[in-house]
Structure formats: C-alpha cells, structure tokens
Amino acid sequence: SIFLGYERLEAETRIHKLARRDGRWYVVLVETPFYAESGGQVGDHGLIRGKNFELRVVDVQKEGDEIVHICEGPENLDISTPEVFAQVDPQWREPTMRNHTATHLLHAALRRVLGEHVRQAGSLVAPDRLRFDFTHFKKIDRQELEEIEWLVNEKIQQDLPVEVIHTDYQKAVQMGAMALFGEKYGDRVRVISIDGFSKELCGGTHVRHTGQIGPFVIVQETSVASGIRRVEALTGPRAVQFIQQSRDVVQDLDQLLNCSWEQLPAKVNSLVEQLRQTERALQRLKARQLLEQVDELLKQGKKINGITLVMAEFEDVEIDLLKQLGDRLRQQAQSTVGLFVNRWPDRANLVCAVTDDLIEQKGLKAGQLVKEAARVAGGGGGGRPHLATAGIKQVDKIPQIRKYLEETLQKFA
Ligand SMILES: [Zn+2]
Incomplete structure (x- = not known):
C-alpha cells in the first residue's frame, strides 16, 4: 500500500483486499491516508466510504508492506464498486501529530537538562496524551522537571519549522540524528529536524510548526523499571483542560480552608498537625476513662x-x-x-x-x-x-x- 498521510487526511482510492475476521473487516487499500501504528504513534481512526457502505476504521496495523485497516461495519457488504473515499478523522490525527512533535521536543529537552545519557526506551503517542520512557537513574526533581517543561514550551513559542529530510542512514547519523536502539532502518531514512534543537529518525506524522502544539504540561514523572523513568504529558486543548481542572481543585481547597492558594501547603500542614494532636489527646482521654x-x-x-x-x-x-x-x-x-x-x-x-x-x-x-x-x-x-x-x-x-x-x-x- 502507498501511504499518503504525511500530506493529506483524505483520498479517493480503491479496495485492494478485504477479509472478515472475528466480526471485523480487514481492509487493504491501494493508497491510504491512514497511518498504521508504529514508532509509538497509534494507528489512525476515521471512515472508509463506498458506494453502498460505510466502514468505521478503529485501528490500523502494518502487515509486511501492507497497511491493514481494521474496521467496524455491517456484516454484509456490497463491494461491487471497489472505489472508496478514505477519510482520517482530523479530531484523532491532529492532536496525535501535536503529541508526536511534542515528544521529540521533550526527548531533546530531557537530554539538554538531564544529560546525554538519556535514551528513548519506549513511547506512546495518542490523541489524548503522550508518554515517554527513557534511561535515567534517579527521580527527576521538581526543578529539573520545570526546566524541561519550560524548555519545551519555549521551543513551541518560537514556532519553529518542523523539517522533514529524506536521506540515507549514514548521512542521517552523521548529521546527529537520534536513532532508536535496536530499531532496524533501511538505507533511505526520514529525519524530523526542529531547528537544530531536535533531530530524530522517525516515520511518524508531525505538525508543520511547533506553535501548533499549543501549551505543553507534564502531568506525571514515574519509574517504570530499574533505570527507566517515564514522563507523561498533555498538549493543546488537553493541556488547557488539565490546567483548568488543577485550578478548580485549588480554588475549591482555598474556599474550604479559607485561605489563598499560596497559603495552602502551610494551612494543610498545620491542619494535619492539629489533627495529630487531637488524636493524641483523645487517646489519653480514652486511656484515663478506661483505667478508671x-x-x-x-x-x-x-x-x-x-x-x-x-x-x-x-x-x-x-x-x-x-x-x-x-x-x-x-x-x-x-x-x-x-x-x-x-x-x-x-x-x-x-x-x-x-x-x-x-x-x-x-x-x-x-x-x-x-x-x-x-x-x-x-x-x-x-x-x-x-x-x-x-x-x-x-x-x-x-x-x-x-x-x-x-x-x-x-x-x-
Ligand atoms: Zn518520532
């Protein structure tokens, strides 16, 4: 199959192969704008429309050279006319692209702030979130995390062009492109370059300018295995939602505890201490009563x-x-x-x-x-x-x- 999805989200094409397995349709098209899951980026969702039918694409996987669309649709399909209109859901793909480009910026920022020992150990790029696993031997402290987040947002605000360079593997490595350890690359490779800040071998889909990513917020930093840390982050509207929800929580607490947000930690600390003292006093009282x-x-x-x-x-x-x-x-x-x-x-x-x-x-x-x-x-x-x-x-x-x-x-x- 020929992949058109770097340039567009729609295509007039034809059904090349079709099969039904476990209640789902497996469709191979001659050309497709649908991205098949790889390099951590999830497969696209969308629609394949024929003359007399409509299929809902719920996953896309590579099988050898073929891009297989896994679809939900009616059991009986009239495919006497094999021409179809394939349409990736932009609500699915656009946030996924934002998250993929943000993942590259995050990777580069982690290396800048934590050191060159940081190597990608896995990633998930989905429409609603991104997750990046990498080698690092201790917890990232709050200051480092803020610095990383700050750096990524700075690169977004500079609205840098995201360049796609087709070259051969040797040249790509010479120009300093990050390759994934253990990943097999052909002679011809695709390099995603962001203004000298980030260069990675990558087959994924990306925004054209970093400004399209919108706000970037880290929501969690955890350990997944010995020497492997995980950062989870949100971009665009999801990031705004997260900021709003966080503010809601803080405002609720302000009201509940009758203080300003800067005073919250001290207020909660003193409440916890008060509670402890009350518990101790209660225990003493209980003891006295019992002994009497x-x-x-x-x-x-x-x-x-x-x-x-x-x-x-x-x-x-x-x-x-x-x-x-x-x-x-x-x-x-x-x-x-x-x-x-x-x-x-x-x-x-x-x-x-x-x-x-x-x-x-x-x-x-x-x-x-x-x-x-x-x-x-x-x-x-x-x-x-x-x-x-x-x-x-x-x-x-x-x-x-x-x-x-x-x-x-x-x-x-
Ligand atoms: Zn990538």
Whole structure:
C-alpha cells in the first residue's frame, strides 16, 4: 500500500483486499491516508466510504508492506464498486501529530537538562496524551522537571519549522540524528529536524510548526523499571483542560480552608498537625476513662473458689491500653485474673493479667492461660506470668473462652 498521510487526511482510492475476521473487516487499500501504528504513534481512526457502505476504521496495523485497516461495519457488504473515499478523522490525527512533535521536543529537552545519557526506551503517542520512557537513574526533581517543561514550551513559542529530510542512514547519523536502539532502518531514512534543537529518525506524522502544539504540561514523572523513568504529558486543548481542572481543585481547597492558594501547603500542614494532636489527646482521654473502670470491673468479677475472674470486652481499644488496664488491675486487686478482649470485625486481641499472689501461691501463669484460652477460638499467644497477650480469629467463640477460663480456675482451688 502507498501511504499518503504525511500530506493529506483524505483520498479517493480503491479496495485492494478485504477479509472478515472475528466480526471485523480487514481492509487493504491501494493508497491510504491512514497511518498504521508504529514508532509509538497509534494507528489512525476515521471512515472508509463506498458506494453502498460505510466502514468505521478503529485501528490500523502494518502487515509486511501492507497497511491493514481494521474496521467496524455491517456484516454484509456490497463491494461491487471497489472505489472508496478514505477519510482520517482530523479530531484523532491532529492532536496525535501535536503529541508526536511534542515528544521529540521533550526527548531533546530531557537530554539538554538531564544529560546525554538519556535514551528513548519506549513511547506512546495518542490523541489524548503522550508518554515517554527513557534511561535515567534517579527521580527527576521538581526543578529539573520545570526546566524541561519550560524548555519545551519555549521551543513551541518560537514556532519553529518542523523539517522533514529524506536521506540515507549514514548521512542521517552523521548529521546527529537520534536513532532508536535496536530499531532496524533501511538505507533511505526520514529525519524530523526542529531547528537544530531536535533531530530524530522517525516515520511518524508531525505538525508543520511547533506553535501548533499549543501549551505543553507534564502531568506525571514515574519509574517504570530499574533505570527507566517515564514522563507523561498533555498538549493543546488537553493541556488547557488539565490546567483548568488543577485550578478548580485549588480554588475549591482555598474556599474550604479559607485561605489563598499560596497559603495552602502551610494551612494543610498545620491542619494535619492539629489533627495529630487531637488524636493524641483523645487517646489519653480514652486511656484515663478506661483505667478508671477498674474498680467497677472488679465489682462485677466472678468469684471462683477464692479467685476473682474479671472479664471485659471492648471495641476500638489498642492492645497497649489493654495492657495498661491489666497493670492497673494487678496494682489494685488480689487473687484476681483479668482477661480483656478487644473486638475488631474479623478478629480480637486478648490481654491476660494475673496478680502476684496467684502466681506465687497457685502457680497460675498469664502466658499459659491466655495461650490455651486463645486456642479455644483458633488463635494463639503467650507472654510472661503476670501479663500476656493473644490474638483470635473466631470472634463468635468468645463465650467459650469465658467458659474455658471458669472451668480452669475451678481446678486451682
Ligand atoms: Zn518520532
């Protein structure tokens, strides 16, 4: 197939081959303005119109020398007249061209700012965005990123001509054109040159002047693999949209926090700090309240052969606090075993405390007691004789734990 798409987006042509596979039409035209996916640039979208039919081109791929249009359309096609009108959707192609030329400017800017070690490692050029992967060994800091973005926009504002040079491979390399590592090039190559700032071997479609790109904004910089960074950017109306959305967010936050945008980071920082302090104060309050309950808990304890069993269930209480409760119980009581349970939706923590007289006179050990109690509910744990912890998953078996403890303490009469 002959590709016409560097110069125009429409062509009167003929169907050369046609096949139907998996509910789609695969069409080869004698000549076509449709760009087939390659060099990171996506395949064109558009229409192929015949005398009695219309096909919607949803992808274009190269198969050998042929450009294959992958189309959606009716199952039955009358192609008695093979003449067609092929039309690339300009809403698809024009932003794609902007993004492709911007990708070249980005590549050159990355090399200027970060160094000559930057090599392209992959790219995606689509109508709505561009993505560029390259070799670099550390995160690009904010200042470098702004410098890169600034440089690309400067080259756009200078409205530089985008030149297409057809030459042979050796000459192209001599004039300093960047070639892709591992890519096979023929003897004749196409070089896209932007005013000595960028020269790349490239078969893609480009704007004629950099000014057509419009605003360029970087939206993200990430790592994709060891030593490979990725920059994602927007151009033209998409870039304007992104700037507007960002401003909307900032304005919403200004209103919500009642400050100007310059004050936002400091304001949020101080709010986070306030929240932290409030949380700490709340924790302290909760702890005090909980520890004050010890007397009440002791009164409710169950006497079993001279040993008091105090068992209590809580929600949203951290294990450290339960341990403090155990310590408090041991200070205030004699001949007492405490078991404190904190229930989460899918699990529970247990803390067991045993007073010193029981440890010395009856050989009761919190570690052993809580370990065996937890086993009743499919859990495990352990610790020292006076204080020990355990975790269980079967929270519905907490009543069985109580029963187990009562039976065990019976034996220590
Ligand atoms: Zn290119």
